[in-house]
Amino acid sequence: MPPFDTRIFQKQCKSLAKAGYDVVLVAPHVRDEIVEGVRIRAVPKPKGRVERLTRTALLVYKAALEENAELYHVQNELELLFWAQLLRIRGSKAVYDMHENLLKSIPTKSWINPLFRPFVVFACMVLERLLMHEIPVIYAEHSYKKDYLWVAKHITVLNMPLTSQLQRIKETKYLTPTLGYIGGVTPERGSIITLEALSILKEKGYHVNWDCIGPADKIHQKELFEIIDRYKLKGVQFRGYLLPAEGWRIIARCHIGLALLKPIPNYYESYPTKLFEYMTLGLPVIVSDFPLYRGIVEKEQCGICVNPESPEEIARAVQWLLDNPDEAESMGKRGRNATLEKYNWEREQSKLLDFYQSLLEN
Secondary structure, X not given: OOOOOHHHHHHHHHHHHHOOXXXXXXXXXXXXEEEOOEEEEEEOOOOOHHHHHHHHHHHHHHHHHHHOOOEEEEOOOHHHHHHHHHHHXXXXXXXXXXXXXXXXXXXXXXXXXXXOHHHHHHHHHHHHHHHOOOOOEEEOOHHHHHHOOOOOOEEEOOOOOOHHHHOOOOOOOOOOOEEEEEOOOOHHHOHHHHHHHHHHHHHOOOOOEEEEEOOOOHHHHHHHHHHHHHHOOOOEEEEEOOOHHHHHHHHHOOOEEEEOOXXXXXXXXXXXXXXXXXXXXXXXXXXXXXXXXXXHHHHHOOEEEEOOOOHHHHHHXXXXXXHOHXXXXXXXXXXXXXXXXXXXXXXXXXXXXXXXXXXXXX
């Protein structure tokens, strides 16, 4: 878990600190320090997945125990749920923050052998039921609740953007039309289909660049560069992981924001935070034609919904926005206004603070 994760640090920890709580974030980091009112208590960074699941999790638990906190806020890691349950049994109060639906995310985990995934899902389902016993839950999506009807105390705090930060970003647009993407770089999140759409646009005489921000494993990077060479594409930049503030500035220079997630369970019913970040930055969006996404994009008239598995449809959407710059600009303005009014962390944080107060009073 990166210590300065957007949801954990930038949103939750800072909101709680500003509300007057003494907030300590226990996480792998290089040193102990205080950042923007939040005390970071560092544990050594793990050298691999096995160490993260064992030694690092134990060190996080021991450090947290030493803090003798009134409330322990445990993030979305199954191995940490074990320690959260120990804290509860010892008499401490704990709350579990569910960033993603673990059971629905397993089919997309490349490091789990496809043959073993059904068994992993079953094992995790049993473990979750045991380890979440009597622990209140903070859901990051409304859709999670229906899979956890047995959880008695819960609240949904959507992972909306920090509009107060994003609206301060003022960048000059690139001279060449540029698509922007920020997030994990995988085929399931639209990496390959975007390159195929760029190839179609190139054949039609459109010169469109792509600024892609986010981590990708080495095997997939190699695959992407092979596709770029095959189609002889120009202007594609893979920038890797960047701190959010740096990534947002680059996205602000782009002309269209992409959220082309494939129709798999954990994406289909979950809002992509990047959608709302693009909207706040004033970009018209091209997103997967899922009912959840369509409910935002069509209502706010801020972009185009497409089949995320059709490069032709994606290319047509890009072409339309480039051929209709005035309407594209209006879409961007409508999206920005919508996030400033409705879809923002500033509204969501009040739910978090009220839930904290209710847990501490009981």
